[in-house]
Structures are given as C-alpha cells and as structure tokens.
Amino acid sequence: MTLDDLPIRDDLRGRQPYGAPQLDVPVQLNTNENPYPPSAALIDDLARAVRHGAATLNRYPDRDAVDLRKDLADYLGHGLTARQLWAANGSNEIIQQILQAFGGPGRSAIGFEPSYSMHPIIAGSTSTRWIEGARDEDFSIDVAAAVQAVETHRPDVVFLTSPNNPTGTALPLDVIERIVAAAPGVVVVDEAYAEFARTGTPSALSLLPANPRLIVTRTMSKAFAMAGARLGYLAADPAVVDAMLLVRLPYHLSTLTQAAARVALAHREELLATVGTLRAERDATVEWLRHRDLSVADSDANFVLFGRFPDRRAVWEGLLEQGVLIRETGPAGWLRVSIGTKDEMAAFRAALEGILG
Numbered sequence: 001m002t003l004d005d006l007p008i009r010d011d012l013r014g015r016q017p018y019g020a021p022q023l024d025v026p027v028q029l030n031t032n033e034n035p036y037p038p039s040a041a042l043i044d045d046l047a048r049a050v051r052h053g054a055a056t057l058n059r060y061p062d063r064d065a066v067d068l069r070k071d072l073a074d075y076l077g078h079g080l081t082a083r084q085l086w087a088a089n090g091s092n093e094i095i096q097q098i099l100q101a102f103g104g105p106g107r108s109a110i111g112f113e114p115s116y117s118m119h120p121i122i123a124g125s126t127s128t129r130w131i132e133g134a135r136d137e138d139f140s141i142d143v144a145a146a147v148q149a150v151e152t153h154r155p156d157v158v159f160l161t162s163p164n165n166p167t168g169t170a171l172p173l174d175v176i177e178r179i180v181a182a183a184p185g186v187v188v189v190d191e192a193y194a195e196f197a198r199t200g201t202p203s204a205l206s207l208l209p210a211n212p213r214l215i216v217t218r219t220m221s222k223a224f225a226m227a228g229a230r231l232g233y234l235a236a237d238p239a240v241v242d243a244m245l246l247v248r249l250p251y252h253l254s255t256l257t258q259a260a261a262r263v264a265l266a267h268r269e270e271l272l273a274t275v276g277t278l279r280a281e282r283d284a285t286v287e288w289l290r291h292r293d294l295s296v297a298d299s300d301a302n303f304v305l306f307g308r309f310p311d312r313r314a315v316w317e318g319l320l321e322q323g324v325l326i327r328e329t330g331p332a333g334w335l336r337v338s339i340g341t342k343d344e345m346a347a348f349r350a351a352l353e354g355i356l357g
C-alpha cells in the first residue's frame with residue numbers, strides 16, 4: 001500500500017514532509033543547532049533532576065508546567081510573569097498550538113518569504129490557508145507592502161520571523177508595530193534566534209504590554225544548545241495562554257522535559273556563553289564569504305545564507321563529499337550554513353575553497 005491508497009484528507013494529498021537530511025557526517029552545519037554539547041556539570045545536574053523526576057513517573061506531570069513557566073518568565077525579564085508564558089515540545093509545537101487556536105478551516109495565515117518552512121507546513125496540517133507575502137531583494141520587509149498585504153488579505157495569523165530563517169535578517173521594532181496595528185488577528189514574532197542578534201537589537205518582547213494580540217515565540221533549541229530536549233515557549237497576554245489551554249493535549253510536556261528545561265535555565269550563564277563565540281564566528285564567516293565575491297545576506301542569527309550558484313545542488317554535494325553537510329534552502333541559487341565550532345568552520349571553508357577553485 002502507498003500513501004495515496006490511504007483515505008487521508010484531500011488537502012494532505014501530494015504534500016511533502018519536513019525533511020532536512022539527518023546524515024552521519026563529521027561536520028554537521030545544516031539545522032542551526034548549537035555545536036557545543038552540554039558540560040559535565042550540566043550533564044550531572046540533568047541526571048540528578050531526571051533521577052528525582054523518575055521517582056514520580058507513575059503520576060502525570062504538572063499539566064500547566066507552572067514552575068518552568070516561572071523560570072522562563074524570570075529568564076526573559078521585561079516584567080513578564082508565568083501567566084504570560086506558555087511552553088511546549090519545541091517552538092514547532094507552540095506554532096501548531098497557535099494555529100490550532102487562531103487558524104484552522106476557513107481561516108488564513110501570512111508569512112513573508114523566504115522564511116521558516118514550517119510555518120506554511122503547520123498551516124497546512126491545521127487546514128489554515130497559507131498566504132505568501134514577499135520580502136525585498138535584500139530580504140528585509142518593506143513595511144508599506146507588508147501592511148498592504150495584511151490589509152488586502154486580512155489574515156487571522158501573521159508570522160514575522162526575527163532574526164529570519166533562512167536569511168538571518170532582523171526586523172526593526174517599528175516594522176513589527178506597524179504590522180501589528182494593521183493586522184486584524186494575532187501577530188506571531190518567531191524569535192527562535194533572538195539571542196544571536198547583534199547587541200542592541202531589541203526584542204519584540206518590549207512591545208507586549210501595548211499589544212495584546214502580539215505573541216513572541218522562543219526556543220531552547222538554538223542559543224541554549226538544547227535541541228534534543230525539545231522545549232519551546234511563547235510570551236503573550238494571559239488571554240493568549242488561556243487559548244493555548246484549549247488546544248494543548250493534557251500533560252503534553254513530560255516530567256522529564258520540564259525538569260531538563262529547568263536545569264538548562266539554571267545553567268543559562270554557561271550555555272549562553274557560547275553565543276558570543278558563535279556571533280564572532282558568524283561575522284568572520286560572512287566576511288570570508290564576501291571576500292570570495294559571493295553574495296551574503298547580513299545575519300543576526302547563527303547561520304549565514306550565501307550564493308548565488310548556478311547549480312547549488314552541485315556545491316551542496318561537493319561539500320557533502322568532503323564530509324560537510326549544509327542546507328540547500330532559500331531562494332534558487334542560495335545555500336545556508338549553520339555556524340559551528342572554529343574547527344568545523346575551518347573545514348567548511350577548506351571544502352568550499354576546493355569547490356570554488
């Protein structure tokens with residue numbers, strides 16, 4: 001039997017699953033992970049927390065993850081409280097819950113592309129009609145054009161990603177404010193990469209008090225180096241959190257996940273110490289690529305989009321043959337490299353040098 005033989009929903013027929021290749025190669029620079037594994041001290045604390053949590057695994061976890069939400073509010077600052085925080089298994093699940101509550105059949109969502117590919121995919125799986133907004137040549141968002149798109153389509157959900165994946169582009173706060181003012185529904189600012197932004201780049205968190213329909217999403221998968229733990233979260237008005245309670249599955253966040261996330265937050269100083277190193281490596285990578293006369297998007301994230309190659313697949317394969325896995329994504333001709341360790345970036349540069357000649 002094939003997928004086509006199954007009585008699945010008509011709107012899922014012909015769709016492709018999310019599929020960044022997971023290949024076992026020496027240099028993995030394709031999914032914007034943090035290359036630094038947890039320290040021995042963090043692993044010890046995690047093991048202790050898991051042991052403690054294991055003693056009560058016959059019971060369901062705290063359904064509302066209250067302690068974790070307090071810790072997340074404390075981390076974010078901006079005067080936020082646990083009532084304004086919500087957590088789930090990765091920010092992908094947060095995005096899914098947002099679309100379950102505010103999107104759905106007969107409703108629509110807009111994003112400004114190229115942007116994070118899961119926004120339209122989750123829109124599809126929640127039967128939310130996807131509207132493709134555009135970005136400028138330099139991947140910034142033209143605020144007048146964006147406001148016009150929002151006024152024309154009147155989407156129920158607007159996605160703004162800052163810094164944007166795969167381009168690395170950060171959005172100025174006034175652009176977000178003007179789009180929120182024009183939007184009839186909720187506006188999601190996906191800040192998965194916020195910690196990597198240049199110092200002085202403000203977070204949309206500062207806009208929350210004045211904008212109750214604004215939702216800021218974050219993750220522990222990137223700067224916090226906890227992609228394997230699966231912990232994403234949002235900050236918004238308490239009423240938005242009430243909406244999440246309507247769609248979340250009961251006990252969605254396991255005792256072990258909540259415990260692991262709290263340990264990581266307690267170790268945040270050590271974990272976030274990698275951010276400075278990664279930013280410096282990013283800026284050096286941008287400079288190196290520009291010296292090779294490549295087009296390179298300005299990046300406020302832990303990855304760099306570069307091109308433009310007449311045959312990007314050949315470049316991607318050439319790197320892979322040398323043990324360097326990057327991502328074939330973005331507009332035609334562009335490739336995206338995640339920032340790894342110093343040694344990994346040296347391997348990337350050497351491999352690309354060999355291809356460019």
Ligand code: PMP
Pocket residue numbers: 031032089090091092093116161164165190192193218219220221227230231232
């Ligand atoms: N938002 C953006 C912009 C991302 O790039 C990613 C991960 N690639 C996510 C959300 C989801 O991350 P996670 O589910 O691991 O929190």
